[in-house]
Amino acid sequence: MSEGFHFNTQYHLVELLGSKARNPAELLEGIKTVPASCIYYHTHRFLQQHHYLSPEPPNDFAFWLTDFLHLRSLGEEFLSVDTVLYCNLEDLRKTFQDILEDYLSKDGKNVDCLPGYEFHFLACKTFVLPMPYTANNLREFAEILRKISIRSLYFHIFEARMRLGVPDNDFSQWLRSIGEDKLADEISRLDPYNMTLENLRRKIIRMVEDRARD
Structure with missing residues (x-):
């Protein structure tokens, strides 16, 4: 039977990892090295925190690239990643990594954000x-x-x-x-x-x- x-x-305890990025190159280095729980936090927290709002929320990476670095095309690439297709956080990490590596290899703008608007990497314990x-x-x-x-x-x-x-x-x-x-x-x-x-x-x-x- x-x-x-x-x-x-579940309950999440958010952790500040002490790592931040000012530009796409530093975002790439962070994405490569942060724990998987950080990738999860920055791609899924919005879903639970804003569960009464309309669907298709942004992930934090896309939001920062678009709103603080004004790299709209790069932000849209991050936003277009269909996270529903992933059941492995390392595969999702690799997808973001590939997008940034491709962007930087094609002489994409490696602009710095204004002071105080850095991307702070966070993680969560569940x-x-x-x-x-x-x-x-x-x-x-x-x-x-x-x-x-x-x-x-x-x-x-x-x-x-x-x-x-x-x-x-x-x-x-x-x-x-x-x-x-x-x-x-x-x-x-x-x-x-x-x-x-x-x-x-x-x-x-x-x-x-x-x-x-x-």
Whole structure:
């Protein structure tokens, strides 16, 4: 018999790494050497902090390049990176590294930002805490999804893939374990980066409830 789905939540402790960049070359050196948790922080924090706003948020690298160095084309290259395709932070790091190396090799402007507007590299430690909820079937799963915090939803959708390097979100993995492969595939195909987390919650609940009624 398959185990029920145990819901967790998370809290992040942000760390200042003591490293900063004034220009694209220094940004490249930082991206090469910072811990993977730094890459994660600068590409995913916006999703959780601004979960009621419109989708398609910028990553911090793109924002800094565009708004503080005024390198719009380079910033757009960073913004165009589809992070949903990555389940490995090192692959994402390499993509950013390649963009900057290509830019600098073509004599791209290595302009400095104004004093006080440097890019400060931050990272985060994640603390995972169990919640008092376990779902043993689809109806219970949908009911609990209505109750959990945004932090919990975020953890199960994003953390498993990007921080733990597994190929799918926690919900879809559990659904496959109970024989709900079609529903698992449908949830896996959702683009969580292209909608608010509240909209994502509603969409998953609707899909699960529709399946539970069949």
